[in-house]
Amino acid sequence: MPKRVISPIRMLGHRVIESLWRMGVAARFFALILMRSGACVRRPHLVIREVFSTGVLSLIIIIVSGMFVGMVLGLQGYDTLQTYGSEEALGVLVALSLVRELGPVVAALLFASRAGSAITAEIGLMRATEQIEAMQMMAVDPIARVVAPRFWGGLISMPLLAAMFSAMGIFGGYLVGVVLIGVDDGSFWSQMQAAVDFGDDILQGVIKSVVFGVAVTTIALFEGFDAPPTAEGVSRATTRTVVTSSLAILALDFILTAVMFRGL
Amino acid sequence: MSEPLVEIRDLSFGYGSRPILKGINLTAGRGQVIAIMGSSGCGKTTLLRLIGGALRPTQGSIRVDGLSVPDLKQRALFDLRKRMGMLFQFGALFTDMTVFDNVAFQLREHTDLPEAIIRDLVLMKLHAVGLRGAADLLPSELSGGMARRVALARAIALDPMLIMYDEPFAGLDPISLGVTGNMIRRLTDALGMTSLVVTHDVQESLKIVDYVYFVSNGVIEAEGTPAEIRASGLPFVHQFVHGEEEGPVPFHYPAVDLGVDLGVDLGVARGEKHA
Numbered sequence: 080m081p082k083r084v085i086s087p088i089r090m091l092g093h094r095v096i097e098s099l100w101r102m103g104v105a106a107r108f109f110a111l112i113l114m115r116s117g118a119c120v121r122r123p124h125l126v127i128r129e130v131f132s133t134g135v136l137s138l139i140i141i142i143v144s145g146m147f148v149g150m151v152l153g154l155q156g157y158d159t160l161q162t163y164g165s166e167e168a169l170g171v172l173v174a175l176s177l178v179r180e181l182g183p184v185v186a187a188l189l190f191a192s193r194a195g196s197a198i199t200a201e202i203g204l205m206r207a208t209e210q211i212e213a214m215q216m217m218a219v220d221p222i223a224r225v226v227a228p229r230f231w232g233g234l235i236s237m238p239l240l241a242a243m244f245s246a247m248g249i250f251g252g253y254l255v256g257v258v259l260i261g262v263d264d265g266s267f268w269s270q271m272q273a274a275v276d277f278g279d280d281i282l283q284g285v286i287k288s289v290v291f292g293v294a295v296t297t298i299a300l301f302e303g304f305d306a307p308p309t310a311e312g313v314s315r316a317t318t319r320t321v322v323t324s325s326l327a328i329l330a331l332d333f334i335l336t337a338v339m340f341r342g343l
Numbered sequence: 344m345s346e347p348l349v350e351i352r353d354l355s356f357g358y359g360s361r362p363i364l365k366g367i368n369l370t371a372g373r374g375q376v377i378a379i380m381g382s383s384g385c386g387k388t389t390l391l392r393l394i395g396g397a398l399r400p401t402q403g404s405i406r407v408d409g410l411s412v413p414d415l416k417q418r419a420l421f422d423l424r425k426r427m428g429m430l431f432q433f434g435a436l437f438t439d440m441t442v443f444d445n446v447a448f449q450l451r452e453h454t455d456l457p458e459a460i461i462r463d464l465v466l467m468k469l470h471a472v473g474l475r476g477a478a479d480l481l482p483s484e485l486s487g488g489m490a491r492r493v494a495l496a497r498a499i500a501l502d503p504m505l506i507m508y509d510e511p512f513a514g515l516d517p518i519s520l521g522v523t524g525n526m527i528r529r530l531t532d533a534l535g536m537t538s539l540v541v542t543h544d545v546q547e548s549l550k551i552v553d554y555v556y557f558v559s560n561g562v563i564e565a566e567g568t569p570a571e572i573r574a575s576g577l578p579f580v581h582q583f584v585h586g587e588e589e590g591p592v593p594f595h596y597p598a599v600d601l602g603v604d605l606g607v608d609l610g611v612a613r614g615e616k617h618a
Binding site for chain 2: 201205210212213214215216217218219220
């Protein structure tokens with residue numbers, strides 16, 4: 080076969096093998112984090128610190144985005160619902176959209192770009208400036224001391240941020256629907272209360288956000304730890320974190336929705 | 344004579360097929376300051392990483408305090424590292440912690456000492472390097488020399504038996520240079536530890552060390568006491584000690600002839616022959 084035919088096939092094969100190899104290394108890294116999480120239980124302040132830097136410091140972007148998404152849902156939802164004369168169901172539409180789907184997904188996407196990129200850059204720079212190696216030379220395991228607390232910190236923050244996003248979104252929908260447009264206050268809340276189920280909707284939304292939290296923090300930590308110790312290496316790793324996390328969130332969302340809501 | 348603290352025999356190491364160190368023999372006695380000198384990129388830092396167990400040799404043995412470093416499992420290696428300190432070239436201070444927390448790091452990680460005692464120990468270590476007053480500063484607020492001294496205080500936090508310095512004099516002003524050199528000697532004597540100093544600063548090192556090893560092209564080219572090194576007639580040592588361009592250590596990285604690269608006959612260009 081001519082070289083120009085073989086060459087792209089070989090390149091494709093190389094890319095696939097390299098991707099699979101990296102996924103294997105990442106899976107091993109994930110297992111290592113779980114195995115070395117003992118220090119996080121013995122010293123919870125390490126995790127609390129990370130909940131602050133990944134969770135609390137992401138609150139502003141989550142609150143503002145949640146409000147805007149909720150307000151847009153209020154406007155769009157009202158427009159569609161009034162065609163069928165069911166404006167009172169606006170609360171249900173806003174709440175279900177947020178709790179089931181938009182809350183976990185959009186909060187996770189924002190979390191990946193705000194906290195995930197920060198985690199990758201921080202760990203990558205720690206490697207570039209020999210801080211990780213210094214820690215190892217001081218007989219301290221960086222996976223247990225640096226990586227695991229960030230993992231658990233991210234994991235705890237993610238569902239809380241998703242819940243905050245949904246709550247702010249519902250408030251935004253209320254502001255537009257009830258305060259601005261004039262949908263009946265009682266119907267807005269009572270229909271929402273009747274339609275939103277704790278087990279079917281809220282719990283499954285929480286499950287989604289926990290899964291997204293695991294995915295985003297693992298990707299961010301792995302990319303940071305694996306980044307070449309140069310300015311360019313850290314920059315590429317940070318970009319990869321945002322891109323890979325976003326794709327992982329959307330793909331996982333489809334799988335989880337199919338399994339949980341459709342029972343596939 | 345008691346057993347040496349560090350003993351390296353026939354050590355070889357390479358990255359892939361590229362050899363870095365070839366048959367190194369080195370001994371560091373207890374309480375000594377040993378300098379490992381050589382030009383940049385000759386494998387000095389790699390040697391420190393091998394002693395610290397961060398890399399595994401392809402051949403030969405490394406013994407520290409009687410233990411074979413390459414054969415140690417992670418837990419035993421970490422136990423050994425608790426008795427070793429390493430000063431990285433640029434300090435490698437934890438940038439999200441204050442100077443105090445940097446020095447307290449190992450004490451908090453490896454001991455159950457109450458915070459009041461940790462505070463006293465940290466302040467004593469910082470006092471030893473003259474930076475007790477900088478305890479609350481962040482690493483970003485320190486000069487290069489100060490960062491190096493904080494890293495030194497951190498490296499001696501657990502009173503190690505061995506401390507390894509990677510280029511401790513690089514980029515320091517003359518005052519900091521002298522202060523750092525004296526501090527290495529003083530701390531080694533006061534704490535009864537052994538110091539391995541990787542450096543290419545000949546004049547400063549010869550003032551403070553007990554013994555010198557010269558590494559070039561992955562082998563020990565010369566060794567001796569500072570007096571022997573100063574008096575050495577070996578071309579390599581002479582070139583290095585006197586900082587000469589001409590000698591066995593080439594200035595240029597191996598390359599094809601300049602004339603070939605530029606596409607001209609350099610003999611003609613220099614007027615040595617006619618076109």
